[in-house]
Amino acid sequence: MCGIVAAAAQRDVAPILIAGLKALEYRGYDSAGIAIAEGDAIRRVRAKGKVREMEALYDADPLPGGTGIAHTRWATHGVPNETNAHPHVQGRVAIVHNGIIENYASLREELKARGRVFTSETDTEVMGALIDDLLSDGRSLREAVLAAVRQLEGAYAIAVLSLDEPGRVVGARRGCPLLVGIGIGENFLGSDAQALIKVTNRMMYLEEDDVVEITRESVQVFTLDGKPADRAAHESELSADAVERGEYRHYMQKEIFEQPRAVADTLEGRIGQHGVLPNIFGIDADPVLDRTKQIHIVACGTSYHAGMVAKYWIEELARLPVVVEVASEYRYRDVVVPEDTLFVAVSQSGETADTLAAMRESRRRGYLATFAICNVPESSVVRESDLRLMTRAGPEIGVASTKAFTTQLAAFALLALDLGRRRGLDHTRYLKLCKELQSLPRFIESALRIEPQIEELAEHFILKHNALFLGRGVQYPVALEGSLKLKEISYIHAEAYPAGELKHGPLALVDEDMPIVAVAPNGPLLDKLKSNLQEVRARGGELFVFADEHAEMDDTIEQGVMVRLESGGEFISPAVFTIPLQLLSYHVAVMRGTDVDQPRNLAKSVTVE
């Protein structure tokens, strides 16, 4: 899960590559590097850490030249240091790589037996050596890359330079994203459109197993058997300034506050006075949704939590059984698929490797159709699905997902209501819930206003190492999402439980050092949750309860704090109660001084297994 940029131009490309890497840092920031071919030399700059560390080295000693490749790394094989940083050079070849080569150990042994010496522990250097080896037999760079990728098992997106063919970059992809940016007298490769949007808005998406050769003047695509292939180019809808941070201290904070707008955008033109509008899932959706008898939702991380909320909604409103599964588990399991089951994939980026692979695997399993909930229209998940509903969150830069989650909830709410209507949900209730959903942006807005109170509350967590999050029913996934946020950016070991499970084991963890966060909106489970909280209080745990403004609950908590907010109704309350938990993790992380937007070890879009 790394980021790649490459360029062939008449001008010096290093500044273009560095700008591209910065846009790709959400994909990893353990180390960065560039390699430039100029005359008969390939020169490179690499550094551990973020792109700006490498940029500082570059500024001290710039590399002129019109052909180059660049990389920002999320470490898989080998620790994050300069030696393991890309680009790797082997013989006449320089290479950058995103993905994991599964048979690299045996290839490495073969090449070593033939006298090849390696300087890093990476699978990437092995690929470089393999390509260099194949070049020695008289192949062109393109032919050598084609011959090499045929021997690889695993996933990759690569960009390769050769000393023998200056002015030319060869790329290839399988399982990892790579696209071509088509400029005027210059061409580019990148892991996504955002990396190239500052130099061109014309993008060409590559298919699985494509190999591409770019020069200043030409772009040529080949399939794995070496035959030329045509791939269409489109104009990207990204705007170059959609990703600036503005007045906010961090992207994450900006994105939390963008949620009323993002959710409103996601609902716009899709729901009206008389309910969910027709054809919003695509014109082919009606027969599919009418026939659907069960639903399988597959996703990872935060998107998985959105799927869990959807399970509660769809089962209740449409009386359709829903199974939600983690994509990395789903894809390797021999899942039983009942007749007329709809497959739903959820992914912010639409490039999450596990989700994408699960979706491709689902094709062989006899589903009624595949349905995507996704934020990136040009992504693989969207392109490969039968039906889709785009979230309109705009670019999400903070690694910890916020507006992607609430817009996914908005999308799922539309789906749950539409399925409910098709399956006999009482019409008065349907209209009432549609109205409730339309009010969601307003209640998110209202929840954001309690930020000062949350900031105060965050102080209680500064010195904590652990936390438990509790919720019941549809609020359990909200508790899971809250605990994941705290984990991701504050490095506090937070874990979520359905409140009723506490006494079946985890209660042993509770003492005065263990804060407990409970999500307790009004509703039929409030009384039960109160009993669970009594159990915690009796053991000395510090309690932080998020409750509805109107909940009948004693505000005096002997050990802890009660926060009240307008939940806006039981249906939309999971989205509303997510807001204070996002704010809590954000402020705890800021107080603890972690790198909020780019937390350690993580990357935004996980395009490896």
Place this chain on the structure above:
Amino acid sequence: MCGIVAAAAQRDVAPILIAGLKALEYRGYDSAGIAIAEGDAIRRVRAKGKVREMEALYDADPLPGGTGIAHTRWATHGVPNETNAHPHVQGRVAIVHNGIIENYASLREELKARGRVFTSETDTEVMGALIDDLLSDGRSLREAVLAAVRQLEGAYAIAVLSLDEPGRVVGARRGCPLLVGIGIGENFLGSDAQALIKVTNRMMYLEEDDVVEITRESVQVFTLDGKPADRAAHESELSADAVERGEYRHYMQKEIFEQPRAVADTLEGRIGQHGVLPNIFGIDADPVLDRTKQIHIVACGTSYHAGMVAKYWIEELARLPVVVEVASEYRYRDVVVPEDTLFVAVSQSGETADTLAAMRESRRRGYLATFAICNVPESSVVRESDLRLMTRAGPEIGVASTKAFTTQLAAFALLALDLGRRRGLDHTRYLKLCKELQSLPRFIESALRIEPQIEELAEHFILKHNALFLGRGVQYPVALEGSLKLKEISYIHAEAYPAGELKHGPLALVDEDMPIVAVAPNGPLLDKLKSNLQEVRARGGELFVFADEHAEMDDTIEQGVMVRLESGGEFISPAVFTIPLQLLSYHVAVMRGTDVDQPRNLAKSVTVE
């Protein structure tokens, strides 16, 4: 979730009550107390902590008398101290109570308004006051209890004494267990048969809402409307010495080492040369299992993890979709039940309140039938189910469940194989898997032999506060169960993830203070798990890998330890790999000096919500 004992006899009952409480300590040990009626006085002894603390006070100042009630407490309302300890006395009444009264706050206000003064924060004292109030109107104790329980909402098992009626104890139950022990010229009440087995083996089980009056000579049962009722008495099969600890340092250790025997007992007479034997699930099982099209498994804690393993097994072998759900969530959710769905309840004690309530709720939801996997033949879950398979683990005393789990797995394996056979599982494979299952006791035996190696490994955890457990596929629930054990008895915050989810967030937690335990038997997912472990190693995490003896895996782990064991085959490997994780948590807890058999805050059989 407390324990109750009561007695009416010609001899002094205090020693009988104390012995009974000790047998009930698995239900809670926050405080204990007894009250004895003698002449025209009720005297009591109460103490915070375990029964032996109270016993010490009693020994210093014994209470003679032939009628008494006693209690060991697991705190729900109010902190565990002497003031909140049972029995509670109000006016002429003494009472002990297991359960939670949901409308106690309003009752308390009413009684206070009438001048009643309370000394504790408990719901129990409110019940005592209510009964005392009703006595003042000229009612007998039995009539007062009947009138009182009609006003209660919630769950209870109670035993009550009145100054006015020495020689008499009145009991009542709703949602919590209570049974009568019938002796020769003496009678008893207890939360379970174990509490009474030293004084009688004749037991009478009470139904929901029963009220019972015992004296030395008589036992009379009444329904809620005050009408006499007949309840049958049986001889209990418990033997009084089955629960001694023997040569082991702790019950938990003894129970871990009993697993080869317990699993063999569970398989005995149920599987042979030609496969699973007929009628082992009851003679009515055939038509039900032939018709079953989906399965819902509902359980709590460790039993829930057994259900998760079963999901993998049943879906793979019988191609039946399985949904596993936590009982406390299931019971309050409007679950969709497809036609011909079998409901499976899993509970060691058969009295787990959430599981029992879920099972009762399931009756209203249109299932094909209910099926129990349980360790206690006389329990409510077994008595109320249509089909059943008893685990034969014998009494489990350690609060952290061990042999209950592996025998539940053995029972589920029988069910999965039988369902597989019914639904076209290849016969050669079926016979091979049956043979593999029969070898399970032997492989558990073999896994137990690596205890010395695990003891060494446990030292790495003494100073840790957190841990992550990883598994993929059917080993993910094993990782969950391993992390739950560590939580329960060592108070280390351990959490389990399916290994592929790590990079979607939790990886941010990994640094040199976070040990990672991976369950990695041979199998198709081993390669994938290896890649996940590379990600961890690259971040400095200490690794502890449990792998198959024959797994192709490098034994040299730079930071950490590799433990090899004979997995005995992919099918039974979840049960086998559970053993080293049980041993690990046991030895970590012993080294950290926690109370292994009775960890803080917990109780064995959770008979409240």
